[in-house]
Structure formats: structure tokens, C-alpha cells
Amino acid sequence: MSIAAIESVLQQMRVTSLQTGIAQPAAEGAEPRGFAAELRRSLDNISTAQTKAYGQAEDFEMGKPGVALNDVMVDLQKANVAFQTGLQVRNRLVAAYQEVMNLPA
Template sequence: MTIDAKGLLAIRSQILERNDVLSRAGTPQAATKPDFGNVMESAMQAVNTQQSRASQASAAYERGETTDIAAVMLQRQKASIGFEATMQVRNRLLTAYKDIMNMPV
């Protein structure tokens, strides 16, 4: 089996086309990967928003603007669960950081 120049050039152009298609296909995925800091910041903002809603609901109940105690308690419980989850993530991150710092080099 012999490979002539035309066949070799055709194979080369196919490889280059496939490489170009693959590189274009990989670029958007790399751009859409979330940054850890951004994910943590958005999670903290969500917890803060929930805490604010719970505070507003409690204040509205205390002022007599609403009589739905179940909705107020539900908002407070959501805020509490979000805060506890945030604390658990923080504790796990600190533990991981300490473990990494204690690793021998």
C-alpha cells in the first residue's frame, strides 16, 4: 500500500478540520464553567436574601400587618436551614484547608 501526496494532504486537511471543530466545540464549555468564588458568593447572597425575607416577615407579623404565623415560621425556618448549610460548608472548607496545610511536602 502506497500513500501518494494527494492522499496524505487529504488526511492532513481532515485532521485539521476535525481539530478546528473540536477546539470550537470546547471553547464555550470552558467559558461557562462556574468559578468557585462566584458560586460561593451567589450562595451567600441567596442565604442573605432569605435571612432578609425572614426578618421582614417577622417584623410585619410583629407590627400586625400579617396574621399568617405559618408563613412567618416557614420563612424563618428556610433562613435557619440556609444558615446552617452555609456553616456546614464553611466548616468543611476549613477542615479541608487544615488538612492540606498539614500535608507533608
């Protein structure tokens, strides 16, 4: 897997997180740039989505007013999709690392 393919997947994750409202667009120059920083932001966004979804599910279970079941289910599915995407990125990164390590010296 090439670096361009990994960057493409990260770009897709960024766009998806912005479209779903999981992440807010960062101000230019406000945060460190680079692959590691982008990966960290993506993982933080996944964690935030899961925390929000589980908190909303707990609120629904406790019977708090204003929490609808369909909103809980949608947020749980968004968190699941974000997690599965992160898992696939991790798998591809590990495969790319193994491929690089197996290159002849």
C-alpha cells in the same frame, strides 16, 4: 475532604435554593463561573433568605394584613436551614484547608 465532595455540597445547596424559591436560576454566561462565584452566590442567597424572613416577621409583629404566622415560621425555618447549611460548608472548607496545609511538602 475532596473537591468533588465540596462541589456536591454546593450542588445540593443550589438545588435546595431553587426548590424553596430562595434563588432564581442564573442565565448561562451572565455571571462569573467558578468556586468563588458559586460560594458568593450561596452566601448572598442565605443573606436574602434571612432578610426576607426577618422582614416578614417584623411585618407580622406590626400587624400588617396578609402576613400569616405559619408563613413567618416557615420562612424563618428556611432561613435557619440555609444558614446551618452554609455554616457546615464553611466548617468543611476550613477542615479541607487545614488538611491541605498539613500535607508534607
